[in-house]
Amino acid sequence: NKAVCKLSVSLKQFVVHDALPTVYYIPDFISEDEESYLLQQVYRSPKTKWTQLSGRRLQNWGGLPHPKGMVAEKIPDWLQTYCEKVSSLGAFNGQTANHVLVNEYKQGEGIMPHEDGPLYHPTVTTISLGSHTLLDFYAPVSCLEGDAPQTEENRYLFSLLVKPRSLLILQDEMYQQLLHGIQARAQDTLTDKVANLSAAGGEPGKTLIRDTRVSLTIRHVPKVIKAKLILGRK
Numbered sequence: 001n002k003a004v005c006k007l008s009v010s011l012k013q014f015v016v017h018d019a020l021p022t023v024y025y026i027p028d029f030i031s032e033d034e035e036s037y038l039l040q041q042v043y044r045s046p047k048t049k050w051t052q053l054s055g056r057r058l059q060n061w062g063g064l065p066h067p068k069g070m071v072a073e074k075i076p077d078w079l080q081t082y083c084e085k086v087s088s089l090g091a092f093n094g095q096t097a098n099h100v101l102v103n104e105y106k107q108g109e110g111i112m113p114h115e116d117g118p119l120y121h122p123t124v125t126t127i128s129l130g131s132h133t134l135l136d137f138y139a140p141v142s143c144l145e146g147d148a149p150q151t152e153e154n155r156y157l158f159s160l161l162v163k164p165r166s167l168l169i170l171q172d173e174m175y176q177q178l179l180h181g182i183q184a185r186a187q188d189t190l191t192d193k194v195a196n197l198s199a200a201g202g203e204p205g206k207t208l209i210r211d212t213r214v215s216l217t218i219r220h221v222p223k224v225i226k227a228k229l230i231l232g233r234k
């Protein structure tokens with residue numbers, strides 16, 4: 001598809017070269033009006049849509065990914081628009097995203113380093129709303145040689161600054177080999193360990209105070225199954 005190729009070419013200017021392959025950071029991917037609208041829709045969702053975890057809460061849209069296949073559920077129009085917008089960049093090899101996780105982090109909250117695993121097409125795209133955060137990247141345990149203890153501190157590699165309204169796309173080694181997490185902190189001091197510092201308009205030494213951040217993690221789950229019709233079963 002020509003449109004996909006054209007947009008993917010123009011994505012090249014957004015590659016973050018000081019990380020591993022491949023990171024795209026696109027500042028101001030959405031407008032302030034779109035940001036307010038999306039936040040309004042997130043907070044308008046029924047209370048039952050939220051799952052409270054330790055240190056954050058989330059909404060799952062599109063179905064629950066499962067090794068046997070995801071029973072797909074309709075994604076509401078306000079999110080579907082962004083599934084299509086992100087997919088039209090060529091992020092999922094011509095497929096359209098069918099899964100969105102909405103994470104809400106209050107100031108001081110975070111997420112433990114983890115991998116996103118094999119149920120997704122190996123690309124994660126994230127739109128940030130409401131606040132910046134620092135996404136931290138770690139080498140997996142057992143990757144380090146020698147006797148150094150494999151503490152989180154020793155496995156830490158670098159960070160990405162994601163500002164509100166930005167789009168972050170992670171693929172390849174960034175997705176497949178590294179763990180990512182967010183420190184439970186109320187503020188971030190920028191250093192040269194932030195791989196996209198200039199692209200995100202940050203300055204070394206500057207401290208950014210966090211506010212509540214809502215992230216839309218938009219992905220493609222390749223394995224989808226139809227729900228069994230249980231009507232009429234005896």
Ligand SMILES: O=C(O)CCC(=O)C(=O)O
Nearest residue numbers: 101103111116126215217
């Ligand atoms: O909020 C983010 O940007 C990260 C979310 C994340 O890592 C996840 O949901 O697996």
